[in-house]
Amino acid sequence: MEELRTEVRADLARIYSFRQRMVSANEQPEDYEEEISALECMFEGFNMKISKYGHKKNEHVEPKVEIKVAESFVLA
Numbered sequence: 001m002e003e004l005r006t007e008v009r010a011d012l013a014r015i016y017s018f019r020q021r022m023v024s025a026n027e028q029p030e031d032y033e034e035e036i037s038a039l040e041c042m043f044e045g046f047n048m049k050i051s052k053y054g055h056k057k058n059e060h061v062e063p064k065v066e067i068k069v070a071e072s073f074v075l076a
Contacts, residue, residue, distance in 0.1 A: 004049055011042050 018035050
């Protein structure tokens with residue numbers, strides 16, 4: 001989860017940087033298209049990771065052996 005958090009922060013920084021470049025209007029429309037495509041890929045990747053995480057979180061692990069407790073143990 002920490003790895004995903006780090007990726008999100010880095011990609012948010014990329015988005016903020018892109019916004020600043022758009023405001024300054026130094027780039028050509030082709031540059032915008034390239035950056036938008038990269039952002040789309042980034043969010044598709046997040047979607048896949050979140051989906052995987054959700055599946056892992058919802059997985060139910062069955063024990064391999066049944067644990068039976070016949071009597072309680074008291075340590076003195």
